[in-house]
Amino acid sequence: MSFISYLVSGLSLGSIYALIALGYTMVYGIAKMLNFAHGDIIMVGGYAAFLAMSASWCPIWLAMIISVTVCTVLGVVIEKVAYRPLRSAPPLAVLITAIGVSYLLQNIALLTQSATPKTFKSIAAGAPPFLLVFEGKAPLFFTKLSDSPYGGESPVLTISMETFLAIVVSLVIMAALTLFINKTKAGKAMLACSEDRGAAQLMGINVNATISMTFAIGSALAAVAAMLMCSAYPLLSPTTGSMPGIKAFVAAVFGGIGSIPGAMIGGVLLGVIEQLSKAYISSQLSDAIVFLVLIVVLIIRPTGIMGKKISEKV
Amino acid sequence: MKKNIFKSAAAIALAAAAAISVAGCKESGNAGSGSDDALVIGMIGPLTGGAASYGIAVKNGAQLAVDEINANGGVNGMKLELKSQDDEHDAEKSVNAYNSLKDDGMKALVGTVTSAPCEAVSKVAAEDNMFLITPSGSSINCITAGDNCFRVCFTDPMQGAMAADYIADNLSAKKIGIIYDSSDTYSTGIVQGFEDEAANKGLTIAAKEAFTADSKTDFSVQIQKIADSGAEMLFLPFYYQEASLVLQQAEGKLNIPVMGGDGLDGLADPAILGEKLSVADGVLVMTPFAASSPDPKSKAFTEAYEAKFNETPIQFAADAYDAVYAIKMCLEKSGVNDPSISASDLCDKLKSAMTQIELDGITGKTTWGADGEPTKAPQVMKIAVNGDTAEYVNP
Numbered sequence: 238m239s240f241i242s243y244l245v246s247g248l249s250l251g252s253i254y255a256l257i258a259l260g261y262t263m264v265y266g267i268a269k270m271l272n273f274a275h276g277d278i279i280m281v282g283g284y285a286a287f288l289a290m291s292a293s294w295c296p297i298w299l300a301m302i303i304s305v306t307v308c309t310v311l312g313v314v315i316e317k318v319a320y321r322p323l324r325s326a327p328p329l330a331v332l333i334t335a336i337g338v339s340y341l342l343q344n345i346a347l348l349t350q351s352a353t354p355k356t357f358k359s360i361a362a363g364a365p366p367f368l369l370v371f372e373g374k375a376p377l378f379f380t381k382l383s384d385s386p387y388g389g390e391s392p393v394l395t396i397s398m399e400t401f402l403a404i405v406v407s408l409v410i411m412a413a414l415t416l417f418i419n420k421t422k423a424g425k426a427m428l429a430c431s432e433d434r435g436a437a438q439l440m441g442i443n444v445n446a447t448i449s450m451t452f453a454i455g456s457a458l459a460a461v462a463a464m465l466m467c468s469a470y471p472l473l474s475p476t477t478g479s480m481p482g483i484k485a486f487v488a489a490v491f492g493g494i495g496s497i498p499g500a501m502i503g504g505v506l507l508g509v510i511e512q513l514s515k516a517y518i519s520s521q522l523s524d525a526i527v528f529l530v531l532i533v534v535l536i537i538r539p540t541g542i543m544g545k546k547i548s549e550k551v
Numbered sequence: 552m553k554k555n556i557f558k559s560a561a562a563i564a565l566a567a568a569a570a571i572s573v574a575g576c577k578e579s580g581n582a583g584s585g586s587d588d589a590l591v592i593g594m595i596g597p598l599t600g601g602a603a604s605y606g607i608a609v610k611n612g613a614q615l616a617v618d619e620i621n622a623n624g625g626v627n628g629m630k631l632e633l634k635s636q637d638d639e640h641d642a643e644k645s646v647n648a649y650n651s652l653k654d655d656g657m658k659a660l661v662g663t664v665t666s667a668p669c670e671a672v673s674k675v676a677a678e679d680n681m682f683l684i685t686p687s688g689s690s691i692n693c694i695t696a697g698d699n700c701f702r703v704c705f706t707d708p709m710q711g712a713m714a715a716d717y718i719a720d721n722l723s724a725k726k727i728g729i730i731y732d733s734s735d736t737y738s739t740g741i742v743q744g745f746e747d748e749a750a751n752k753g754l755t756i757a758a759k760e761a762f763t764a765d766s767k768t769d770f771s772v773q774i775q776k777i778a779d780s781g782a783e784m785l786f787l788p789f790y791y792q793e794a795s796l797v798l799q800q801a802e803g804k805l806n807i808p809v810m811g812g813d814g815l816d817g818l819a820d821p822a823i824l825g826e827k828l829s830v831a832d833g834v835l836v837m838t839p840f841a842a843s844s845p846d847p848k849s850k851a852f853t854e855a856y857e858a859k860f861n862e863t864p865i866q867f868a869a870d871a872y873d874a875v876y877a878i879k880m881c882l883e884k885s886g887v888n889d890p891s892i893s894a895s896d897l898c899d900k901l902k903s904a905m906t907q908i909e910l911d912g913i914t915g916k917t918t919w920g921a922d923g924e925p926t927k928a929p930q931v932m933k934i935a936v937n938g939d940t941a942e943y944v945n946p
Binding site for chain 2: 474516519520
């Protein structure tokens with residue numbers, strides 16, 4: 238039964254990677270740039286929620302809304318101030334600007350919040366964990382052991398509310414995002430921009446507004462990821478976003494950068510591989526194994542698992 | 552008017568020249584010295600950042616000792632002055648901090664606080680022949696750079712070995728599970744000493760799981776593997792930040808006693824665990840000092856520290872306090888009474904005196920060998936949580 242427990246923790250970690258990877262992959266797909274400040278937007282989302290929650294008048298749902306709003310506005314502002322003026326500049330210039338924005342956000346956080354980590358209060362604080370009772374009978378979930386018809390049997394698997402939320406919220410968001418992109422006009426405009434920006438503009442699509450919207454959605458997802466992540470791992474510091482940001486970027490490349498289902502699959506796979514290699518190969522080598530898998534995948538499929546085949550035009 | 556100014560300026564210059572020639576023999580030629588009549592002791596440690604509680608404790612502990620010594624007339628007629636620099640637990644910043652303290656006239660260093668920066672700074676200090684006593688840098692290489700380096704705390708492997716001894720001699724657990732930070736010298740050092748001694752004492756390592764600085768938030772797999780291994784005790788040789796996450800994630804999944812090195816000192820601070828403070832209940836910490844100890848010296852120190860800084864001292868503060876008193880004893884022993892002595896000359900005097908003194912400090916009766924290592928008895932304390940406060944008690 239340990240296997241299921243490893244798998245669940247991998248799914249939970251992977252779901253958070255996937256949410257962050259969505260932000261990377263959407264921005265790449267439409268603006269053709271790597272937004273390395275994405276990880277730090279997560280950190281800002283974490284602090285926004287933390288500061289809101291430390292005010293006694295602020296209920297958790299309001300803190301969540303505040304955090305999402307702050308990140309959305311921040312994402313749009315960053316795009317407008319730092320990236321839009323460089324739209325026709327070489328990609329390398331935009332990449333360096335993104336790294337600059339990343340350091341700027343980190344250092345502002347260091348200055349205003351100090352480097353001392355804060356203890357994040359879980360958004361699911363006090364919620365009971367799910368218990369799975371299995372032994373030879375049909376698997377059943379409970380929140381209290383006494384609810385089990387099998388009596389007070391000890392649970393074989395305990396899933397915390399934070400883990401459960403991370404998986405469910407990610408699934409819901411991914412489904413909603415896919416619907417949005419394929420069914421709405423705005424979503425189709427995004428698809429068109431990613432296909433051919435020039436042609437989209439000729440067809441009357443406002444490219445600047447579409448790119449702004451992409452940043453807004455990506456940053457809002459970062460805020461959601463921030464709250465899920467900080468609830469599951471309740472330490473918040475100005476560098477909180479860096480490592481998950483890099484791992485999520487890897488996940489986006491793994492799944493095929495620019496592809497939304499790719500980001501989901503890449504993120505979840507990365508989390509599961511990370512946890513299973515910790516469990517069954519070596520906890521000392523897990524990071525090395527994750528990146529080894531990435532290299533192998535990229536050798537076999539250079540555009541990632543779901544990446545489009547690039548056909549060279551002659 | 553002009554002439555007058557010129558005249559008075561000339562007069563002042565003359566007077567100054569005369570004063571300098573009188574004081575000439577006292578000039579060390581060390582540019583930018585601190586105040587003239589005080590011997591400047593430097594302190595380097597993380598005053599901000601993840602390890603800030605250690606650095607701040609060391610700074611406060613050293614400050615308390617310096618103030619006490621000055622209030623009692625100083626050492627051989629000299630006053631002491633403490634100057635502190637922040638290194639954010641970063642080796643590079645630590646060396647920069649060392650250089651700027653040297654420019655500020657530092658003659659001896661209490662620091663640095665954490666191991667990795669200390670290894671870097673001790674190399675520079677050895678080249679300069681600057682006396683260095685680290686209160687808490689516990690990796691072997693903190694003081695191997697030269698004979699100018701000493702320490703107050705135990706080394707990492709020694710601490711690991713003592714933890715194994717303690718478990719074997721006092722507890723019933725025979726199968727030990729270890730989680731450690733494989734990217735940190737402090738953590739790997741303790742594990743090494745622990746494993747070696749555990750083998751001698753008949754303890755078995757049921758599971759030994761690692762994490763690294765790059766993935767130190769999710770410990771669910773390591774905890775599950777420890778649980779599956781049938782370990783009867785969990786050993787956590789790393790710092791309290793990560794330990795707070797491990798303990799929270801292990802809650803309800805792993806119900807075995809927990810023990811850690813002195814890095815866990817700080818875990819009992821309610822600011823770290825917040826509402827989950829109860830998970831720290833019963834954790835054993837190897838610390839030679841406990842604020843709640845009934846020992847009269849510790850008690851006096853704790854009261855003075857609380858009065859001055861409005862918080863309870865941790866072991867690092869006690870180590871720093873003892874480090875300053877060790878310097879004081881050496882100054883007395885070697886009869887240094889001139890605060891403008893060069894750092895290198897002072898270092899020669901202090902390092903020969905260090906091996907001769909016996910400090911009856913608040914972290915225990917301590918003597919030092921020529922290798923800079925302290926000799927004293929270890930102490931294990933237990934965290935007892937009572938509602939939303941926690942304190943150390945004898946286990």
